[in-house]
Amino acid sequence: MLKPYLIALLTAIPGSVTSAQLSHDDTLHQASPESVGLLPAPLHAMQINITSYEKPANYGASSYNEIHPIQPSSAVIVAHNRAIVSRFAHGKASLYASVNGTTLPPSQQEPAHPDTIYDLASLTKLFTTIAALRQLDAGRLALNATVASYLPTFAAQGKQSITILMLLTHTSGFAPDPSPPLYDPVYNSVAERRAAILNQPLADPPGSTFTYSDLNFMTLGLVLESITDTPLDELVAEYTATLGMHDTFFNRGNVEHLAVYSRIAAQEFQIAALGGDLEPVRPQPVRGTVHDENAWALDGVSGHAGLFSTVDDTAILCQMILNNGVYAGVRVLSEHAVDLIFHDFNARFPGDAHGLGFELDQEYTAGPMASPKTASHTGFTGTSIVIDRPSNTFFVLFANRVHPSRNWSSNNIVRKALGYWVAKALGRDVAFP
Template identity: 40%
Template sequence: MINIHGIVKAPLNEIDQIIQNAIHLNVMPGVVVSIATKGITLKEQAYGYAYRYLDDQFTEAENPIYMRKDTIFDIASITKIFTSIAVMQLFEEGTLSIEDAVVTYIPEFAENNKEKITIRQLLTHTSGFESGIPLYKMGKTREERIAIVLKHGLVNLPGTNYKYSDLNMITLGVLVERLTGQRLDEYIKQNITEPLGMKDTMFNPPASLKYRIAATEYQPWTGRNLVWGQVHDENAWSMDGVAGHAGLFSTAHDLTILGQIFLNKGKYGQTQILKPSTIALMEQNMIQAIPDTEHGLGFELNQGWYMDALSNVNTMGHTGFTGTSLVISPKNNTIVILLTNRVHPTRQTTSINQTRRLVARKAADAIPVAIPGHQKAWFAGFGDNKKSILQAKVNIQKPSILIFQTWYQIQKNKDFGKIESSQDGILWQELDTFTGISNRWQKQSTSLPIGTRFIRFQYSTDDSVNGRGWYVLQPKVKTGNKEILPQFTSNDWIQRDW
């Protein structure tokens, strides 16, 4: 069941059906999935089509192109991670401090009361900028559009709100250019992608690579019709394809390399592109004072809506509008990459977030839970809006306790594990509740009311994010010095030795 890398194969195999179902439902034309653990790629699979449609009416092409493992994708906002790495490299060199005001290096940024905005606030999307502006309709050249961004005003006071904004990263891209004298694509190539051997990661890929690139959207409003081999994002396109928020193309293989540096303390092979201390800084939640969101320096943290069961306080990641996502779990030493062309031929399609979550969920489930004594434990399973019941008949006539061992990672205060008792199997009394993370196997005991005829473990989830679930080992009833093993049954819980 468990292979030599300590991973369970079955959940990874189940990803195939998840992807095939999504393609069948026209969530996206094609997909590449890559999952790596402990530096080993365990699954790298291509599905569907890289190019299928001629226009936004879903007119089928005569010669569609199948997706391949080495298909190159427009990774959209995952570009922001590369921009953030560039900024942090300059931080390491002592060229800047993340607490510096942006105007220290870009004086014209002071316009519209922005003189106190810091580099940290740009990296964490707390600058006060709005989400974005139609820059491609404004100005005529890259330089004019940069000037428009730098002069643009705010919608919130700096440091008071989190608002994800492309304008933050466009500004950081300009910052890198001002401090290095290189255009952003040149800097990233020289200092990130070439040193790491990321041969298929680039801005503005040459025409010779077109048929290896996943097609994106039919965009008559930009005069480009089907966008294929050019950056999808209109604003990045209007900036000659090079911007801090979008523009990079890459493959699953190359993004695995990128993810690995955050698991290897800034190193891949013999190449060190960031210091361990910088990696540790980037994965910290830098906006703890702002509720309901967690963000590091360039990274989103602990976002269950696409990380699902891999969510954790130090799980890092990013998504891209074209249908891409990257999840890096230091706790589990695991990287999950989902690359799709979900905007081909139009962005007006079903959300891919469910697919993102299900792939991350299966990747998490492939990481076995070490069960004490290599015994079989009851597992409540996964599912949205799930109610899973493990039940047994008992006859409690004297003071008794239910004893068991448990391990759980349950979405805190949204999903719950409960122990309940009943005298008639109809009316139930809650005896104990579990939510959050146990981190290890724990021994538990729960008092059972006299007269109890039924006991059950009930696991319930909300309509979206799952944790890694709830395990229960050897539940038994102790009365005085006597122990009995009730016969538990369930249609939902299963017994696992992993």
């Protein structure tokens, strides 16, 4: 059930939903696994298994160090047929006093909670995708239109044929990151950095290859701002606020001590981990300002990174997609737009299946739950979401695996393990990844 203040918020939005419409059974609710046909034992085992990755251990891969946990904390939600069947948090949202793993005194360590706010990193791309799909529904954006038709200066350096679709499917030909990085001192202002995004050269001919690139979504964010005359953070807030996602936000201006600072998970001791003169000078560990340095250089707001959220809020977004664009009686996307999330536009690039914004059929994210109609994405900080259309199931994992250093581990093993236990709860005979 929606909380009273969220009902008040939704009913106050012009053209939105009335109180009577909120009786629709399209919202999330807590329920037992058995009540929606799931096996409870795997979900119980899942919680024990996932939290074990927050302890030092050897997980069978050379990249994992026996003295390092995979991630210091996690928050998880699993839902099936609109029922939240597992919701928990474990570990420490703030644990370390230095990049080398010295822990804080116990009295200063902070536990993670289900409402802990995490830096989403590249999950921001999904929220930018939703903003783009809304403009597609409104007729202001076309997938096969060129980027240059919206931003003429983008056409320089052979980019005149790049389309919006190429940005959304990482087939534009861009290198993974801008060069020089946007936080390089060569740039004197955010305006110069934004201009540099549009002036980036290509690494490959447009449409010739799949290369995951932050530049695609940096560019898409600028397109959306141009066609709407609205800042990207406001475009995202338009629909997240309508959905009652009150803990989802960009930190515009890189404000160092937000009102919700104590609820935000600590990230990396970035300067110590990477060294060099280019790293942004800010309090360490990074906490509350966006971990991604390029997003930080763009004043905290970019199409590729910058959002903060909770698993509870992000669960609403996932269920809206499974509801074919509607949540709590509010239509956010058309059914056609949602279908485009689950359509593979990259069939010519085997192994890199991609709907609009979302990856498809990716075992490293979804484990045994991966399928051609399973949309997912990860974030560098340790976050991931998986939306499985065939089974009407989603699961969200938020973690701060870069605390205290990005060099310690990848938490893909945790993502795959979560997919395994969800599959087992659905009664599938699958092997542990």
